Amino acid sequence: MNRPSSQPSGFSPRPAKVLVLDTSAAVAQAVASHILSKVKKSPASVLGLATGETPKPVYAALVAAYRAGEADFSRTTTFNLDEYAGLADSHPDSFAAYMERELFGATNFQPARVHLLKGDAADMGEEAVAYETAIAASGGIDVQLLGIGSNGHIGFNEPGAPSSSRTRLVELSPSTLEANLSSMTALGAVPRQAITMGMATILDAREIILMATGARKAEAVAKAILQDPDISCPASLLSLHPNVYWYLDHDAASLLDNART
Ligand code: GLP
Numbered sequence: 001m002n003r004p005s006s007q008p009s010g011f012s013p014r015p016a017k018v019l020v021l022d023t024s025a026a027v028a029q030a031v032a033s034h035i036l037s038k039v040k041k042s043p044a045s046v047l048g049l050a051t052g053e054t055p056k057p058v059y060a061a062l063v064a065a066y067r068a069g070e071a072d073f074s075r076t077t078t079f080n081l082d083e084y085a086g087l088a089d090s091h092p093d094s095f096a097a098y099m100e101r102e103l104f105g106a107t108n109f110q111p112a113r114v115h116l117l118k119g120d121a122a123d124m125g126e127e128a129v130a131y132e133t134a135i136a137a138s139g140g141i142d143v144q145l146l147g148i149g150s151n152g153h154i155g156f157n158e159p160g161a162p163s164s165s166r167t168r169l170v171e172l173s174p175s176t177l178e179a180n181l182s183s184m185t186a187l188g189a190v191p192r193q194a195i196t197m198g199m200a201t202i203l204d205a206r207e208i209i210l211m212a213t214g215a216r217k218a219e220a221v222a223k224a225i226l227q228d229p230d231i232s233c234p235a236s237l238l239s240l241h242p243n244v245y246w247y248l249d250h251d252a253a254s255l256l257d258n259a260r261t
Contacts, residue, residue, distance in 0.1 A: 016225050016239060018246040020253040024213035025057060027247045031145070031211050032061030034245070036071055038143050043075040046135075048144030048202070049103075050081050050155075051095040053183070054211055055147060059102040066107040077113040077138050079131070081146070081155040082196035085169060087119040092186045094119055117167070117195045124195055128167040132201065144205035148212050151175045152220040152233035156196035159232050163240065165198030199237055208244040210235065212252040221248060222255035 021027050035058070038045050049055075065071040080095060089096030096116045104114060115134055121127035135141060146154050151173060157165065158173045170193065172180075177190045184190060202208070212221050224235035225246065231237070238244045248256075 016244060016246055018225065018248065018253070018256070020248050020250060020256075022250060024054075024249045027211055027213055027249050028055075028057035029061055031055075031058045031209055031247050032065070034209060034247075035062065035143065035145070036065055039071060039073065039076055042142070043072060044077070045142045046077045046079070046138045046140065048079050048081060048141040048146075048197070048205055049099065050145045050147050051098050052147040054213055055145060056102055058145070058211070062103060063106040071107075073107050073109045075113075076109060077115070078109060079115045079135055079138070079141060079197070080117065081144075081202075082194050083117040083119040084191040085119050085124070085193035085195055086191050089116060089118065089120075091119075093184050119191075119195065121195075124169040128169070128195060131167045131197070135201065135204075141205040142207060144202055144208045146202070146208060146210045146235075148210060148217055148220050148224065148235050149176055150179060150216050150220055152223060152235045154199075154202060154210070154235050154238070156194040157199050157202070157234045159234060161199050161231060161234050163199045163203070163229075163231065163237050166201055167195065167197050169193055169195050199234060203237065203241050205241075206243065208238060208241055209247060210238065210244060211247045213249045215251040215254060217252040218255045221246070221252050225256060 021030060080099060083095045087094040091097060117131055118127055148154060151159055153176060156170050156172060172192055172194055180190045220235060223233045227236055229236045229239050
């Protein structure tokens with residue numbers, strides 16, 4: 001795999017660009033620095049953003065950089081990966097509300113350049129097509145931030161999601177319903193469906209950052225990096241992409257060989 005000259009230092013060159021750091025805090029700081037340097041270099045960058053527990057400290061670092069006068073997001077465009085079906089953006093358990101709490105409400109991202117999938121759209125098919133159109137109209141995603149589910153899902157592309165899939169309504173797997181229950185503050189259950197960017201949408205991004213922390217992710221990370229690409233582990237399809245950076249802590253990297261830096 002080629003190492004572009006812009007590659008941050010410290011990444012192991014094979015089998016993917018993998019950076020293993022001591023702590024989850026160090027991972028978050030490194031991912032935040034990666035994103036901040038992109039935005040500094042190209043203020044009108046198009047970012048694909050993720051939710052979940054893993055990226056929260058990344059967003060905290062972006063907020064801190066903004067407050068310190070070290071970052072300006074006023075020209076930056078964003079597209080979030082996914083949203084629970086049935087939840088309005090005002091619902092506290094929606095990913096829209098998460099983004100407002102963790103990032104948008106405390107920085108100068110401009111609402112007109114922030115794109116979120118509407119979980120309560122009357123027509124999910126139309127919503128999905130409009131989202132793909134908006135991504136294309138923005139010039140495409142420059143940097144896509146991803147977490148990973150313990151079953152290998154990315155966005156809400158569950159095992160079996162075709163590599164050609166685009167933004168669409170999907171059913172969540174039982175393991176995802178279970179894993180995400182603890183993050184529901186108002187709902188007693190996880191919605192059974194979601195709208196998510198597809199695998200092809202994600203793979204169209206010019207650069208991808210996947211961050212994973214904690215032993216809970218070790219198996220999915222190892223499958224994704226070490227096995228041949230297969231739809232049974234959606235994250236393994238990332239090896240079809242030439243420019244993916246894996247930011248891992250030791251726990252998440254514990255089932256990889258030779259990945260330590
Ligand atoms: C959710 C999101 C994913 C995220 C995953 C892992 O299902 N749709 O984008 O990567 O959970 O979340 P966490 O970081 O909380 O483990």
